[in-house]
Amino acid sequence: MHGYGPASAGRPAAPEPGELRLIVRDQPLSLAEHIDQYGPLPAARLGPKALIEDVESSGLTGRGGGAFPAGRKMRAVAEAGTRDTAKGSAAKGSVIVANGSESEPASSKDSVLLSRAPHLVLDGIAACASAVGATRAYLCAGHGDPAQVHFLTEAVAERSRAALDKVRVEVVTVARGYLSGQENALISALNGNAPLPTFVPPRPAERGAHRRPTLVLNVETLAHIALIARFGSHWFAAAGTPGAPGSALVTVTGAVERPGVREIPLGSALSDVLQHCGVSQPAQAVLTGGYFGTWLPLPAALAVPVSHEGMRAAGAALGPGVLAVLPEAACGLAETARIASFLAAESAGQCGPCRNGLPALADALNWIAFGRPGPDIIGRVQQLADLVTGRGACHLPDGAAGLVRSALSVFAADLQAHLRAGPCARAGGPPVLPVPARGSR
Amino acid sequence: MRTDPDGGTRHQPQAQEPELRVNPIACDARGLCIELLPELISADPWGYPIIRPGPVPLQLQQLARRAVAACPTLALMLISPPG
Numbered sequence: 001m002h003g004y005g006p007a008s009a010g011r012p013a014a015p016e017p018g019e020l021r022l023i024v025r026d027q028p029l030s031l032a033e034h035i036d037q038y039g040p041l042p043a044a045r046l047g048p049k050a051l052i053e054d055v056e057s058s059g060l061t062g063r064g065g066g067a068f069p070a071g072r073k074m075r076a077v078a079e080a081g082t083r084d085t086a087k088g089s090a091a092k093g094s095v096i097v098a099n100g101s102e103s104e105p106a107s108s109k110d111s112v113l114l115s116r117a118p119h120l121v122l123d124g125i126a127a128c129a130s131a132v133g134a135t136r137a138y139l140c141a142g143h144g145d146p147a148q149v150h151f152l153t154e155a156v157a158e159r160s161r162a163a164l165d166k167v168r169v170e171v172v173t174v175a176r177g178y179l180s181g182q183e184n185a186l187i188s189a190l191n192g193n194a195p196l197p198t199f200v201p202p203r204p205a206e207r208g209a210h211r212r213p214t215l216v217l218n219v220e221t222l223a224h225i226a227l228i229a230r231f232g233s234h235w236f237a238a239a240g241t242p243g244a245p246g247s248a249l250v251t252v253t254g255a256v257e258r259p260g261v262r263e264i265p266l267g268s269a270l271s272d273v274l275q276h277c278g279v280s281q282p283a284q285a286v287l288t289g290g291y292f293g294t295w296l297p298l299p300a301a302l303a304v305p306v307s308h309e310g311m312r313a314a315g316a317a318l319g320p321g322v323l324a325v326l327p328e329a330a331c332g333l334a335e336t337a338r339i340a341s342f343l344a345a346e347s348a349g350q351c352g353p354c355r356n357g358l359p360a361l362a363d364a365l366n367w368i369a370f371g372r373p374g375p376d377i378i379g380r381v382q383q384l385a386d387l388v389t390g391r392g393a394c395h396l397p398d399g400a401a402g403l404v405r406s407a408l409s410v411f412a413a414d415l416q417a418h419l420r421a422g423p424c425a426r427a428g429g430p431p432v433l434p435v436p437a438r439g440s441r
Numbered sequence: 442m443r444t445d446p447d448g449g450t451r452h453q454p455q456a457q458e459p460e461l462r463v464n465p466i467a468c469d470a471r472g473l474c475i476e477l478l479p480e481l482i483s484a485d486p487w488g489y490p491i492i493r494p495g496p497v498p499l500q501l502q503q504l505a506r507r508a509v510a511a512c513p514t515l516a517l518m519l520i521s522p523p524g
Contacts, residue, residue, distance in 0.1 A: 351465035352489040
């Protein structure tokens with residue numbers, strides 16, 4: 001059954017398995033409504049030991065894309081903080097960074113979560129602050145949306161009037177750009193430097209914002225932690241599968257009748273998730289994991305479990321939970337070429353292989369999609385993909401290379417047709433996947 | 442090669458053997474490392490170093506240290522893996 005979290009003594013019950021956990025209705029929950037829904041954070045379960053152990057045994061992994069075990073991250077920061085205090089290097093405490101920057105253009109799950117359940121995220125920040133001994137906390141909202149920043153600042157003010165949190169949360173916005181939400185770029189920005197990836201080490205857990213041990217977690221991860229603190233790790237793992245416990249928010253876009261953000265038990269079959277969103281027209285492929293991601297062919301991939309391990313076994317990745325459905329009427333090579341151009345333009349230009357290689361890769365892809373390349377173009381694309389892989393300070397070049405490799409394999413028949421007869425008629429159609437114009441976000 | 446008393450052979454690769462790494466942000470494609478250590482470092486089409494993965498063999502470690510010292514942007518590093 002669903003672990004502890006008893007419905008006795010007027011305390012709200014834990015959501016049953018199968019019930020929505022994070023976004024329970026399509027409007028924002030005020031602080032009072034939030035506490036009606038979930039009950040208050042139980043102070044007794046927030047100590048450094050209890051919560052970190054709960055999160056570790058829950059199996060929760062980061063929901064920002066990396067899928068790193070959240071409990072291990074918390075433990076590393078807690079231990080770094082203890083070491084610092086023991087060394088007497090000032091007991092200034094560690095820092096929490098809630099990452100809601102969501103710079104992935106096809107994803108909207110973090111902004112939807114923040115707009116519907118801000119107090120779940122803020123509870124998660126409070127719980128982690130108490131567990132790792134943080135004295136400062138930042139909530140990074142995305143894209144500089146002033147209305148959202150105002151809304152979140154109000155939510156923080158509501159909590160401070162109720163004297164709810166020991167650590168005041170500062171709402172900040174991050175710069176536009178695909179890389180600005182990257183963990184090290186975020187910390188660099190908080191330290192007053194350019195919002196660009198850095199060459200690790202040091203790891204944020206050792207020395208991050210303000211040179212303090214820093215816990216960077218995606219906002220959805222924090223919302224799950226807020227619920228684990230209340231209802232326990234067994235309750236958390238009652239959804240999902242043993243290898244992929246819990247639920248997750250996914251953003252479904254493209255050729256579906258009801259695109260948008262859904263909460264799913266991890267490990268659901270891709271067919272179930274797509275059916276839920278209404279498959280409106282014959283589809284040929286799905287882009288998983290966002291623009292860093294991987295194409296999977298349809299209908300072949302319909303049985304793939306939507307989880308990090310399930311996607312990995314299929315040669316793909318769930319990333320931040322993007323599932324973009326490509327209709328038969330679109331050209332996968334043209335879509336990939338546009339995304340490759342976007343990724344090349346988003347390169348911070350710090351690392352030579354990425355600065356030079358990504359534009360060359362995008363050019364080759366555009367030549368395939370819209371031009372008349374010679375037969376040696378496939379070898380050139382493969383060579384460029386290999387050349388950029390693993391050679392940046394961040395994973396942008398690896399992501400671009402992986403996306404392009406998967407396109408060559410999933411759209412192999414189209415590729416041959418393009419090489420034989422030039423661009424197909426579908427390549428001239430309107431884009432299915434959103435690619436923001438440079439500087440428009 | 443002589444056999445050690447415990448039956449193992451000498452000069453086996455050890456976990457402590459250093460590896461070359463390049464800080465891609467600091468690297469400016471000056472190319473000195475490629476000239477000094479062609480055994481382990483080659484140039485990509487844009488002049489940036491491609492480092493052969495794996496530990497640096499003992500007989501090349503002196504040259505590797507020289508290449509590290511010669512890098513004008515301090516981008517090349519010889520790192521001993523922990524353990």
